[in-house]
Amino acid sequence: MEFNETGxxxxxxxxxxxxxxxxxxxxxxSVDLQEAEVFGFIGPNGAGKTTTIRMMVGLISxxxxxxxxxxQSIRHDFEKAIRHVGAIVENPEMYKYLTGYQxxxxxxxxxxxxxxxxxxxxxxxxxxxxxxxxxxxxxxLGMRQRLGIAQAILHKPSLLILDEPTNGLDPxxxxxxxxxxxxxxxxxxxxxxxxxxxxxxxxxMCDRVVIIQNGQLxxxxxxxxxxxxxxxxxxxxxxxxxAEEALEVLQGQTAGLYQGLLWVNADREEVAAINARLITAGxxxxxxxxxxxxxxxxxxxxxxxxxxx
Amino acid sequence: xxxxxxxxRNENLKIxxxxxxxxxxxxxVILQIxxxxxxxxxxxxxxxxxxxxxxxxxxxxxxxxxxxxxVVAANSVANEFSSGTIKLLLIRPWSRSKILLxxxxxxxxFGLLLGAIMFVLTLGVNLLLFPFxxxxxxxxxxxxxxxxxxxxxxxxxxxxxxxxxLVMLVTISFMMSAVFRSSVxxxxxxxxxxxxxxxxxxxxxxxxxxxxxYVLFLHMNFVPYLDGAPRKEEFTLPFSMxxxxxxxxxxxxxxxxxFNKRDVSS
Ligand SMILES: Nc1ncnc2c1ncn2[C@@H]1O[C@H](COP(=O)(O)OP(=O)(O)OP(=O)(O)O)[C@@H](O)[C@H]1O
Ligand SMILES: [Mg+2]
Numbered sequence: 001m002e003f004n005e006t007g008x009x010x011x012x013x014x015x016x017x018x019x020x021x022x023x024x025x026x027x028x029x030s031v032d033l034q035e036a037e038v039f040g041f042i043g044p045n046g047a048g049k050t051t052t053i054r055m056m057v058g059l060i061s062x063x064x065x066x067x068x069x070x071x072q073s074i075r076h077d078f079e080k081a082i083r084h085v086g087a088i089v090e091n092p093e094m095y096k097y098l099t100g101y102q103x104x105x106x107x108x109x110x111x112x113x114x115x116x117x118x119x120x121x122x123x124x125x126x127x128x129x130x131x132x133x134x135x136x137x138x139x140x141l142g143m144r145q146r147l148g149i150a151q152a153i154l155h156k157p158s159l160l161i162l163d164e165p166t167n168g169l170d171p172x173x174x175x176x177x178x179x180x181x182x183x184x185x186x187x188x189x190x191x192x193x194x195x196x197x198x199x200x201x202x203x204x205m206c207d208r209v210v211i212i213q214n215g216q217l218x219x220x221x222x223x224x225x226x227x228x229x230x231x232x233x234x235x236x237x238x239x240x241x242x243a244e245e246a247l248e249v250l251q252g253q254t255a256g257l258y259q260g261l262l263w264v265n266a267d268r269e270e271v272a273a274i275n276a277r278l279i280t281a282g283x284x285x286x287x288x289x290x291x292x293x294x295x296x297x298x299x300x301x302x303x304x305x306x307x308x309x
Numbered sequence: 310x311x312x313x314x315x316x317x318r319n320e321n322l323k324i325x326x327x328x329x330x331x332x333x334x335x336x337x338v339i340l341q342i343x344x345x346x347x348x349x350x351x352x353x354x355x356x357x358x359x360x361x362x363x364x365x366x367x368x369x370x371x372x373x374x375x376x377x378x379x380v381v382a383a384n385s386v387a388n389e390f391s392s393g394t395i396k397l398l399l400i401r402p403w404s405r406s407k408i409l410l411x412x413x414x415x416x417x418x419f420g421l422l423l424g425a426i427m428f429v430l431t432l433g434v435n436l437l438l439f440p441f442x443x444x445x446x447x448x449x450x451x452x453x454x455x456x457x458x459x460x461x462x463x464x465x466x467x468x469x470x471x472x473x474x475l476v477m478l479v480t481i482s483f484m485m486s487a488v489f490r491s492s493v494x495x496x497x498x499x500x501x502x503x504x505x506x507x508x509x510x511x512x513x514x515x516x517x518x519x520x521x522x523y524v525l526f527l528h529m530n531f532v533p534y535l536d537g538a539p540r541k542e543e544f545t546l547p548f549s550m551x552x553x554x555x556x557x558x559x560x561x562x563x564x565x566x567x568f569n570k571r572d573v574s575s
Contacts, residue, residue, distance in 0.1 A: 051574075054572075054573070054574060057400045058399070058400065059396060059399060059400065059572070059573040059574070060572040060573060060574050061570075061572060078404070079402045079403065079404060080402075082400055082401065082402055083402040085400065087400055088397075089396045089397075089400070090393075090396070091393065092397075093392055093393030093394050093396065093397065094394065094397070095323060095326075095392070095394055096392070097326055097327055098322070098323070102322065102326070105322075106319050106322060106323075107397070107401070109315040109316070109318060109319055110315065110316065110319070110401040110403060111401065112312060
C-alpha cells in the first residue's frame with residue numbers, strides 16, 4: 001500500500017460485499033484504518049457510504065467479507081467488536097419525548113462504567129448544557145446533531161463513525177466539530193471515520209480519504225501527499241494588463257483566457273520562462289498564481305461530475 | 310444479570326415518559342371508581358355484595374387493560390423503527406435477543422402494574438361501598454363456579470388466568486410489531502383476537518372441522534377448568550396448557566428469529 005503503515009490497523013474492512021436482491025451495492029471494499037487517524041469516506045449520493053457504515057456497526061448483514069475492529073469480528077463477535085465503536089448512522093434520531101439528558105442516561109446504562117460525571121463532561125463538551133434538560137423534540141437540527149455526537153463518544157470508543165456529521169451544523173459548529181475530531185484523534189488516539197459530501201470539509205479534517213462510487217473503491221490517498229510534484233504541468237494564472245494580446249504571444253503553449261486572466265499549463269521552469277517572455281514583449285505582469293485543483297475538483301473529475309448512479 | 314435490569318430500566322423510562330401511559334393508568338382508575346359509584350348511587354332493588362361488584366368490574370376493566378397493554382407492546386418495537394431510534398439502540402454491546410427481551414419484560418411489567426391497580430381498586434373500593442360476605446357460597450352464587458373455596462382464592466386464580474390470557478395477547482402484538490414493524494397492524498390483530506376470538510372459534514366449531522380443537526382462541530385462558538365447565542367435554546387442563554404452550558413457543562421463536570436476522574436499513 002502506498003501509505004505508511006505503523007503497527008496493526010485498528011479497523012479492517014476485508015473485501016466487504018453487500019448484495020441486496022440481485023444488486024451488488026458494495027463490491028469487495030477493503031480498507032485499513034490506523035490508530036489516531038481521521039479518515040474521510042467520500043462518494044456521491046447513492047455510492048454506498050451509509051450501507052458500508054451500517055455493515056460496520058452490524059445493523060445489516062454482510063454478504064461477504066468481514067469487518068474487524070480491534071481484532072474482533074463484527075460478524076462473529078458482535079458484542080465484543082461493537083464495544084469499541086461509537087456511531088451516528090444517517091440522522092441522529094433520539095427519543096423525542098425524552099430530554100437530551102435522559103437520552104444520554106439511556107445510552108449510558110447500556111455500557112458499564114459510565115458515570116453521571118462523564119455525562120456532564122460530555123454535555124459540557126458539545127455545548128448543550130443550557131438545553132440538556134429540555135425535551136429533544138424542542139431541539140434544532142444542529143442541537144440534535146450535537147446530542148448525536150454526545151451519545152457516540154459517551155463510552156470513549158476507539159473507533160468513532162460519523163455519517164455526515166456536519167449536516168445541519170452552523171459554520172461555528174462545523175469548525176468546532178472539526179477541531180474536536182482532530183483533537184480526539186491526536187490526544188486520545190481515536191480513529192475517526194467520517195462520511196461526507198462536503199469535500200472541502202474533508203480536506204481540512206482528514207488525514208486520509210477514500211473515494212467510493214457504485215460501491216467500489218476508486219481512490220485511497222493521504223491528504224498530506226496531494227501536493228503536485230515540481231515536474232508536473234499545472235494550470236497557472238497570469239494577471240497581465242492586456243490578456244488577449246498576451247495570449248497571442250504565447251502561441252504554441254496550452255493556454256487560454258479565464259475571467260480576464262491568462263492561464264497556461266506549465267511546469268515550474270516554464271512558468272519562469274513565460275514570465276520572462278511576457279515582460280520582454282512589454283506586458284505588465286501583476287500576479288502569477290497556481291490554480292490548485294481542490295480535492296473537490298479532483299473528486300468531480302474522478303466520479304464524473306454530479307452523475308448519480 | 311444486574312446489567313440486564315439496566316436495559317429494562319431503559320424500557321421503563323421510555324414507557325413511563327409518555328403521556329399516553331399516564332392517560333391509560335388514569336383511565337383505569339377513573340373507570341373503576343366510576344363503575345363502583347354508579348352501582349352504589351343509582352337506585353336499584355338490591356345491593357350487590359362487594360365480591361360480586363369486584364368480579365363484574367374486573368371483567369370490564371380487563372378489556373381495557375388488555376387494549377392498553379397491547380398498544381404498549383405494539384409500539385415498543387414498531388416505534389423504534391418508525392422513529393429511527395432502533396439504529397442507536399442496536400449498536401451497543403448487547404445482543405439483539407437481550408434488547409428484545411428487555412422490551413418484552415417491560416411490557417409484561419406494565420401489564421402487571423395495570424393488573425395490580427385493578428386488583429387493589431376493585432377490592433378496596435368495593436369493600437368500602439358494599440356489604441361483605443366471605444362465605445364459600447359466594448363462589449357459586451356470584452362467580453358461577455362449582456368450586457368450594459374462599460372468594461379471595463377464586464378471585465386470585467381468576468386473575469392469574471386473566472394474566473395468562475394477557476400474556477398471549479401481548480405476545481401476539483409484540484410479534485406483529487417486531488415482524489411487520491407496524492404498530493397499527495399489531496394492535497388491530499390483537500384486538501380482533503381479544504374481541505372476536507371466541508366468536509371465530511364458535512363458527513369453526515359449528516362448521517365441524519376437526520382441527521378446531523387446536524385453535525388458540527379456545528385455550529387463551531383456563532377459566533373453564535376453574536369453573537368446572539370445559540368448552541368441550543373432552544378438553545382437559547393439560548391439553549389446553551399444551552396447546553397454549555405450543556403456540557406461545559412458536560410466536561416467541563418467530564419474533565426473536567426475525568428480529569435477530571433483520572437488516573435494519575429504514
Ligand atoms: N434496503 C435497500 N434495498 C435496496 N437498495 C438499497 C437499500 N439500501 C440502500 N440501497 C441502495 O444502495 C445504494 C447505496 O445507498 P447508500 O444509502 O449507502 O448511499 P450513500 O452513499 O449513503 O448515499 P447518500 O450520500 O445519499 O447518503 C443506493 O443505490 C441505494 O439505492
Ligand atoms: Mg448516506
